[in-house]
Amino acid sequence: MKTHTVDFQKVFLSAPSLFLILSTDFTILDLNDSYEKATMKKREEMIGRNLFEVFPDNPNDKLADGVSNLSQSLHSVLKEKKRHVMAVQRYDVQGPDGVFEERYWSPVNIPILNSENEMDCIVHRVEDVTEFVILKDEQLKSKNQTENLQKKVDEMEVEIIKRSREIQKMNFELEQKVRERTETLLKREALLAEQNRKLKEQNKELEQFTYITSHDLQEPLRSLISFTELLQKEFAGTLDGNGNLYIDFISQSSRRMQALVKGLLDYSRIGRKKELVEVDCNQIVDEVLSDITLTITESKAKINVGNLPQIKGYSTELRQLFQNLISNAIKFRKKEVLPEIRISAQEQENDWLFSVQDNSIGIESKDMHKLFVIFKRLHDRDEYEGTGIGLAHCKKIVELHCGSIWADSKLGEGSTFYFTIPKF
Numbered sequence: 001m002k003t004h005t006v007d008f009q010k011v012f013l014s015a016p017s018l019f020l021i022l023s024t025d026f027t028i029l030d031l032n033d034s035y036e037k038a039t040m041k042k043r044e045e046m047i048g049r050n051l052f053e054v055f056p057d058n059p060n061d062k063l064a065d066g067v068s069n070l071s072q073s074l075h076s077v078l079k080e081k082k083r084h085v086m087a088v089q090r091y092d093v094q095g096p097d098g099v100f101e102e103r104y105w106s107p108v109n110i111p112i113l114n115s116e117n118e119m120d121c122i123v124h125r126v127e128d129v130t131e132f133v134i135l136k137d138e139q140l141k142s143k144n145q146t147e148n149l150q151k152k153v154d155e156m157e158v159e160i161i162k163r164s165r166e167i168q169k170m171n172f173e174l175e176q177k178v179r180e181r182t183e184t185l186l187k188r189e190a191l192l193a194e195q196n197r198k199l200k201e202q203n204k205e206l207e208q209f210t211y212i213t214s215h216d217l218q219e220p221l222r223s224l225i226s227f228t229e230l231l232q233k234e235f236a237g238t239l240d241g242n243g244n245l246y247i248d249f250i251s252q253s254s255r256r257m258q259a260l261v262k263g264l265l266d267y268s269r270i271g272r273k274k275e276l277v278e279v280d281c282n283q284i285v286d287e288v289l290s291d292i293t294l295t296i297t298e299s300k301a302k303i304n305v306g307n308l309p310q311i312k313g314y315s316t317e318l319r320q321l322f323q324n325l326i327s328n329a330i331k332f333r334k335k336e337v338l339p340e341i342r343i344s345a346q347e348q349e350n351d352w353l354f355s356v357q358d359n360s361i362g363i364e365s366k367d368m369h370k371l372f373v374i375f376k377r378l379h380d381r382d383e384y385e386g387t388g389i390g391l392a393h394c395k396k397i398v399e400l401h402c403g404s405i406w407a408d409s410k411l412g413e414g415s416t417f418y419f420t421i422p423k424f
Contacts, residue, residue, distance in 0.1 A: 020124040026051045026074060029121060038128050040095050051124075058092035058100040066091030073109050077122055083110045088129060104133040138366070170195045276424065279315050281308035281322075281354075285343060288323045292330075299330050299339055306344035309352055312424040317397040322356075324390040325417050329358035334412075351403065351423055357416040363409040371407055394419070 012019065018035040022028060028046045036043050039055070046054050052071065057064035066089055073084045086107045092100040110123040177191055285305055289296065296303065303326070326341060333339040342357045363371070372395040398405040398419045409415035 018126045018128065020051075022051060022074070022122045022124055024078060024119050024121070028054065039093050055091070055093070060100060061092065064090070064092065070107065073107070074122060077109045077111050078119060081111050081113060081117070081119065083108060088133065102130070103128065104130045134366070275314070276312050277315055278310060279313045279318055280310050281318070281345065284315070284319050285322055288319060288326060292323065292327060295327065295330055299333060301330050301339040301341060303341045304343070306342070308343070308345045309347065311352060311421050313401055313421060317400060321394050321397045321419070324394050325356040328390060329356060329360055332360040334359070334361050348420075351420040353418060353420050355416055355418050357414070359414040362411040362413050362415055363407070364411045368407065368409070372405065
């Protein structure tokens with residue numbers, strides 16, 4: 001009978017789980033290929049060195065406790081001579097560029113005893129559960145954001161529910177009519193046309209509601225800002241430090257609220273005067289660059305504009321679209337790096353594909369889904385000013401043209417914003 005031998009070293013090296021073999025003083029004796037790949041370090045950089053020298057805590061995370069928790073577990077294994085299963089740990093890994101990457105692990109430490117019940121070594125087995133943990137956190141954040149949004153729209157809930165019921169009723173009536181074989185095609189089309197008309201009227205009323213609400217908020221804000229300025233002028237020399245500080249807080253908060261209301265008002269105005277005209281995109285971009293000449297000069301931005309097409313579109317909205325994308329590319333430039341922006345367009349079968357490419361600070365992949373959400377800021381107000389509504393404007397303008405908008409970006413390597421405009 002033929003005897004088969006198993007190459008256990010080969011099995012160990014190719015195992016999908018992450019394995020590390022440690023001496024009793026926690027020196028790394030061996031590791032498998034999966035461990036080498038997951039930790040972004042070469043085998044020769046790890047073998048023969050102390051585990052915690054190779055994998056220190058992230059110095060940028062003041063709450064980092066990976067070293068402490070793992071050390072306690074390993075010492076427990078040495079003392080008890082029993083395997084120890086650890087809870088999921090955050091233990092960041094330092095990449096080849098020196099930057100720590102957020103990682104989560106599910107570790108198990110297993111003692112290997114000799115015939116005399118003495119410790120020979122410890123097998124440290126881990127599973128990388130980073131994607132699961134991050135996905136779970138994002139789901140929780142998404143849930144919290146949804147709850148916060150619900151609180152903000154409570155005042156509109158009654159109106160929305162009412163209109164939703166009307167739409168549901170119309171849809172039900174439409175389905176009933178379609179199922180009735182005795183109805184003629186002309187009647188079904190007439191009914192659908194009437195329902196669409198009502199739906200457009202309702203959407204128009206909703207836009208008017210948003211416009212009126214934001215417009216009416218401006219007057220009390222202007223009064224608040226004016227009285228704050230009067231307080232600053234009249235009592236500037238009589239208030240103590242805290243008094244002046246409080247007035248500054250009121251003034252700054254009022255102006256931020258005013259900017260938000262203006263942004264909401266501008267957002268509601270997009271597409272209100274819908275008139276398709278022939279638009280020369282080269283002329284539009286030239287006018288935008290002329291309007292922001294001071295910003296371009298101060299930032300020393302280099303802007304390259306390719307040959308852009310003439311399209312059917314809404315001139316005012318398209319101008320705002322290009323201005324927002326170019327201004328963002330300049331605003332989010334890297335420190336001590338002159339901004340470079342390239343604007344181009346490519347003809348496709350059914351539409352034009354535009355791109356605005358820059359060498360800005362870039363965007364983290366985890367933040368990409370927030371880009372076009374209204375009032376969603378990716379940076380602190382102290383770092384970059386703004387209301388967080390600019391890209392939401394862009395999305396609404398592109399969708400007004402029945403197009404799509406998206407972005408490709410890597411942190412530290414710049415961004416490219418793409419949008420399509422159909423050939424009407």
